[in-house]
Amino acid sequence: MELAAVSFGQSLAQQVVSGIASGAVYASLALALVLIYRAMDVANFAQGEMAMFATFVAYTLITQFHLSFFAAFALTVVIAFAGGFAIERVMIRPFEGSSVLTLVIVTLGLFSIINGLAGLIWGYVFKTFSGPFSTNSIQFSGVYLGIQDLGVIAVTLVVLSLVFALFRFTKLGLAMRAAALYPESSRLLGVRTSRMLALGWGLSASVGAVSGMMIAPIVYLDPNMMQSVLLFAFAAAVLGGIESPLGAVVGGVMVGVLLALVGTYIPGGQNLRTPFALLVIVAVLLFRPAGLFGRIEAKRV
Amino acid sequence: MRRALATLPLWTMIIAVLGLVALIGIPLITDSFQTFQFANVAAFVIAIIGLNLLTGYSGQISLGNGAFMAVGGYTTAIMAHRLGASYALTIPLGGLIAGVFGFLIGIPALRLRGIYLALATFALALSVTPVLNNFDTFTGGHVGINLKPAQPPLGLDLSNEQWLYFVGWAIAGLLFVPAALLLHSRTGRAWMAIRDSETAATANGVNIAFYKTLAFGVSAFYAGVAGSLQIINTAYINPDNYSLGLSLSLLIGLVVGGLGSIWGPVLGGLLVVWLPYFAEKASGLHLGSVSFGGKPDIGFGLLLIVIVFFAQDGLAGLVRRGMARYRVLRTRFRVEEIGAAQAPAVASPDALEELPVGERDHIRT
Numbered sequence: 001m002e003l004a005a006v007s008f009g010q011s012l013a014q015q016v017v018s019g020i021a022s023g024a025v026y027a028s029l030a031l032a033l034v035l036i037y038r039a040m041d042v043a044n045f046a047q048g049e050m051a052m053f054a055t056f057v058a059y060t061l062i063t064q065f066h067l068s069f070f071a072a073f074a075l076t077v078v079i080a081f082a083g084g085f086a087i088e089r090v091m092i093r094p095f096e097g098s099s100v101l102t103l104v105i106v107t108l109g110l111f112s113i114i115n116g117l118a119g120l121i122w123g124y125v126f127k128t129f130s131g132p133f134s135t136n137s138i139q140f141s142g143v144y145l146g147i148q149d150l151g152v153i154a155v156t157l158v159v160l161s162l163v164f165a166l167f168r169f170t171k172l173g174l175a176m177r178a179a180a181l182y183p184e185s186s187r188l189l190g191v192r193t194s195r196m197l198a199l200g201w202g203l204s205a206s207v208g209a210v211s212g213m214m215i216a217p218i219v220y221l222d223p224n225m226m227q228s229v230l231l232f233a234f235a236a237a238v239l240g241g242i243e244s245p246l247g248a249v250v251g252g253v254m255v256g257v258l259l260a261l262v263g264t265y266i267p268g269g270q271n272l273r274t275p276f277a278l279l280v281i282v283a284v285l286l287f288r289p290a291g292l293f294g295r296i297e298a299k300r301v
Numbered sequence: 302m303r304r305a306l307a308t309l310p311l312w313t314m315i316i317a318v319l320g321l322v323a324l325i326g327i328p329l330i331t332d333s334f335q336t337f338q339f340a341n342v343a344a345f346v347i348a349i350i351g352l353n354l355l356t357g358y359s360g361q362i363s364l365g366n367g368a369f370m371a372v373g374g375y376t377t378a379i380m381a382h383r384l385g386a387s388y389a390l391t392i393p394l395g396g397l398i399a400g401v402f403g404f405l406i407g408i409p410a411l412r413l414r415g416i417y418l419a420l421a422t423f424a425l426a427l428s429v430t431p432v433l434n435n436f437d438t439f440t441g442g443h444v445g446i447n448l449k450p451a452q453p454p455l456g457l458d459l460s461n462e463q464w465l466y467f468v469g470w471a472i473a474g475l476l477f478v479p480a481a482l483l484l485h486s487r488t489g490r491a492w493m494a495i496r497d498s499e500t501a502a503t504a505n506g507v508n509i510a511f512y513k514t515l516a517f518g519v520s521a522f523y524a525g526v527a528g529s530l531q532i533i534n535t536a537y538i539n540p541d542n543y544s545l546g547l548s549l550s551l552l553i554g555l556v557v558g559g560l561g562s563i564w565g566p567v568l569g570g571l572l573v574v575w576l577p578y579f580a581e582k583a584s585g586l587h588l589g590s591v592s593f594g595g596k597p598d599i600g601f602g603l604l605l606i607v608i609v610f611f612a613q614d615g616l617a618g619l620v621r622r623g624m625a626r627y628r629v630l631r632t633r634f635r636v637e638e639i640g641a642a643q644a645p646a647v648a649s650p651d652a653l654e655e656l657p658v659g660e661r662d663h664i665r666t
Contacts, residue, residue: 043416045423094610100415101362102609105556108364108549109605116598227545231427234420271435278424282409285417 013143015260021149022218022232023256024156028211029226029233030240030248031163032204037242039180039200040096042103046110047208048230050087052223053114054080054209055216056122059129069132073213077206084205088198096194118223131217152214159210160249163203167245176200228274232259235277238284241294250292255280324470328463336462337534338574343469344530346570349554350473350480351523356552357561358484359516360496361410362418365425367548369521371433372399373528378446378538379439388451388533392472395529396522403521407514426548433540445539448532469530476523481563483519492516524551553601557608559617568616576600 029051036044054076061072087110095106133151137144167173178186179196187193211233212226219225236255240247255277262276263269284291328336352366373395380386380394406425413421433440440446453464483489491512494502503509532538554573559565580597612619 041416043420045419091606100419101356101360101560102613104362104364104416104419105552105609106606108552109602109609112549112553112598112602112605114602116600116602119598227427231424234424238417238420268435271431274424274431275428278421278428281421281424282413285421286409286412289412289417 010143011264014145015264016257017143017145018149019257019260020253021146021152021256022215022260023236023253024153025211025215025218025252026229026232026236026256027249027252028156028159028207028214029229030236030252031160031245032208032211033233033237034240034242034245034248035200035204035207037237038245039176039197040092040103042100042107043234043237043242044204045104045107045230046114047204048226048233049111049114049118050080050084050205051208051212051229052226053118054083054205055129055212055221055225056118058209058213059122059127059216059221069130073132073210076209076213080205080209081202083202085198085202087205088201092201093194093198096197115223122223124223126220126222129213129216129221131214133217148217152218155210155214159207163207164245166203172199176203228277231274231277232256235280237291238281239291241291243295244291244293247291247293328466333460333462336460336466338578340462340466340469340534341531342570342574343466343473344527344534344570345551345554345573346473346566347476347530348524348527348551349558349566349569349573350477351520351527352551352555353561353566354480354483354492354523355516355520357555357565358489358496359492359513361513361516362415363422363517363520363548364419364552365422365548366520366524366551367543367545368425368429369399369403369524370528370531370547371429371543372402372521373525374532374538374542375433375440375528376525377529377532378448381448382446388529392526392529392533396526399525399528400518400522403524404514404518406521407517410517411510411513422548423545426545429543430540433543440540441538443540445537448536448538450536451533465530465534469534472526472530476526480523484563488512488515550601553605555615557604557615559615560613562614562617562621564620565615565617572604572616 029047032047032051033044036042036047057079058072058076061067061075062069065072067075091106091110095102098106131148131151133148135146135148137146138150139145165173167177175186175191176196176199178189179191179193180200183193186196211229215229216225232255233252236251237248238251239254240249240251258280259273259276263273266272327339331339348366348370351369352363355361355363355366376395376398377388377391380391381388410418410421434442437443450461451465451468452461453459457464459467484493491502491507494505494507495509495512499509531542550573554569555566556569557572558567558569577597580600608615614621
């Protein structure tokens, strides 16, 4: 009896840790979504596809150009930044200030284009993407922890800290925050708000690229790999409050752990993860529309 | 003046007659695959009309109408396969059950606006396939369900595809009429008022909750009928039909065809069924080792962005504006013929209505 209880506890601990690891991935993608949402009030439906594309770029750098994982990782983050910046300048800028429906349609168009391009270039055959971390586990007082899970958590923590430091301690970060919150006043004070928007897209593409490169070794690499991850990131962003970067991270970890538990302990749970995310989104929006860290805004008519 | 007015209904009549001839003629001159494709167009036209009522007229963004098509499709498949029900029964029933489902989804959707509704319906679209796979004792799971092909009634000398084509388009016609009428009724005006400003609609006594859930219900009914027809056409159903791609193709058809336009869904239906086919045909197109065949996604995406940028009212809007421009040019020509003094009497007020203000002034001077 006691043995069963211990092993249940151990299995629970293992599930929680692997949930935190996938949660870290959702958290980075959710943060990417929140960065764009704050800047222009639209959920970027192409965020997952941008991350997928960046991951394929990393894959090519590793397999064709024989770069080490970390060199490819760094280069991909830079390429993703340039890509996000360019996408904003070329495709999003003409629609700045358009209605929500228009912006949703434009990002869905972008979704289609990027997904199709990836299929065109790399095909739809699943590829293995080997990460930098060993797939073994270490034993820690009877609990087996995957080294890969711990590595993903560590990398995500570093990246998130860098993003927060950028916003908190640099002049550029301050300008970006100002442009997002008070576009009119910032423009009067000499902040180039439109440029800040493009930088925001670049930054969010980079953060998203990290999430893609972290999840790819766990799932397989294919053009549709980020669709459910995007949904989980949406759930995370909504749970944390779609305007709050901290909320996105906390929400991501919570969603990751919840999904790991649902997947393990509910019969048929692997199939039910997606509808469970739907449930989270709807429940949060119905009962606490601003999410855990959001503020409720009054709307002036 | 009389001439200008008299030519308009004539043109309308000619177009209507040509349309009818094309509609009846298509299955007689196309091969069985093409007829099958055009029968699918009918199903998509119905689904897109439904989405137009919801998104184009009541202003609620839905990225998940494929879920309602799944309800219709599975109602038909399960009833026909398990109970041997006739398709004549399962099509309206598929629509009704989907409609009830849509009405129920519409209730929580009341609290969600704009981007949040888009997110929730996006999640709905992604949830369909895993849910169907999960309840495989009921739905047949990955294996899917094979259906009896629908056959024309005895004595009718038509192939299966031709029969399905006529049934599909007859139902599309049948459903087009109430959708068009609805828009000029109290309900349609209430929807458009809600779309343009919820606050203003409330202030004018529109029951927001009722009309918004009604839009979801009606839209889902159309999607359910379309889902049933689609499944009867292919005689096979499987959860993978209902990927995110299906819901997206409905939205693409609507936006490219013409959001909030009555004829837009017909153009949209043609587009989403035939563009992938032509993309497949283009597989000879190569750039280095990369083949452009079978990849409609890039085309769909580009089309979507280009249309939203240049013509918010889609292809239907482009056609309408093109016709207005033609009428104006014709009027201008006559003005020159008859002499500038009589110009105001000749200009067709209809034609002027549809032009930007600047253009109107230009004509009058």
